[in-house]
Amino acid sequence: MPQEMEQLMMTFPEHQTDFVRVIRTKPFLIRRRMISVKMNRFVMVLAGLAIFLSGRTLFSADRPNILLIMPDQMRASAMGCDGNPQVKTPHIDQLAARGVHFRNTYANVPVCCSARAILLTGTHAHVNGMIANDLRLREEETTLAELLAAEGYRTGFVGKWHLDGGPRMPGFVPPGPRRQGFAFWAAYECHHQHFSPTYFRDTPDMIRIQKFEPEASCDFALEFLRTQPKDHPFFLAVQLGPPHNPYGAPAKYMQQYPPERIVPPKNWQPGSGLPARGQAKKKPAGAILNRNVPAGGVEEIAAYYAAITAIDDQVGRLVQTLKDLNLEQETIVVFTSDHGDMLGSHGLRLKRKPYDESARVPGIFCCPGQLPSGRAVSTLLSHVDLAPTLLGLLGLSIPKKMQGDNLAAVVRGETEQGPEAVLLQQFVTYLPDNVPAPWRGIVTQRYTYARFENAPWLLFDRRNDPDELHNLVADPMFETLRLELDQQLAALMKKNGDSWSFNNSEFTEEGGGLYKTGTFYRIEDYLNWKKSQPGR
């Protein structure tokens, strides 16, 4: 160990573990610091003493905290800062105004479990195994939480987990490897009881709270922040249930959105709660999903916006708490969602589709004083980039297995150069959500192209047609473009180790077969189990 370091450790023995950790894991930071130490050891020791007296370690400024705020099913276009004049999101808009707003942020697999696994592992779903909803993420997968915990971060998870597979209720995830690196815990596996949510801490005792879920979850988040030791960095993930259907919010928010004043998007069609043509025998999805507001009307959009404004209030509460605790300048707040919601656009519901309403999500990084403010970029960002980008911002090494791009330089305002394209995937069919077959898609700065294995499907020029009203896929005028995008998609799949063979056309998600009776890591395990059950 360098002599200067030993001296610093003798000066501040209680921070010995910090020094050892930094020496082991951050050679470049140490190199930088060694130079300063050599330049003026006396000033360094004085500075160290001052920092010690103020109760902070020497290195806290180099290790910002991370607060990830992630509502469920919130599309990017449901934010004021995305240009939506109807929805009220003043606090989220403030995050964008005081931070970096990636206007082209995409969910690689626009459905819950896959998206959450991609975010935490920095790998695509066919690599981390989470190709369908309600599988369990393998305990041996390396997650952002585990990596940061190994760096001395205090980790916390609040809200909807949805990575544990098996029956969604009651939803206790015991301490240990199934929590994937999170220590502090106030969470549930999956439910949509937005008005009386249930949670678990470290025992199987269910806690029911009579508050709107975002407020209840943020109470736990505030508990985490207020008990944060001053000399440790933290990573806190706050994954809220709304605005996921059933659509609704407390009255004071609903009152702000009279349905008759809602101007639906140009691509909206009424009646999306009705079954799609040819599926008349199936129970209409809307009948199950919407208990609070009538399905398929503007009332749903009003209730969706009301839930988002309720969430926005909680974002304000979290940010204010960071300010009150003097943590704002050293905490990177990340705001995103696992996927969006069609909400009647193109006559469709929910997610799992390549349209922007389903796949484009919020993407904001905010850390006043440390990151640029008021910066909006069109650089493509997708879920798979999030973990490597955060590791990049913290100056930590990125595991080779991670497939996403480290876009830290874009966040820091050094460049707008990013990926040329984003890979979109859907591996299974799901008729209740109008997914007739697995598909793959590619999003570039300008175009969205998607195909099934055997046929092209959608081609939109989002620059000229942001509402994606004109599908150019069969237009002979755009044949060359379509073939180019098709090749680009094939190359992107190959680069990421994806192939059509990962798909599964069995109806595994329908009726909740995959999770209601057992816990499975792979669809094959479920199908084998099913075969072994007489009478199934």
Ligand SMILES: [Ca+2]
């Ligand atoms: Ca979701």
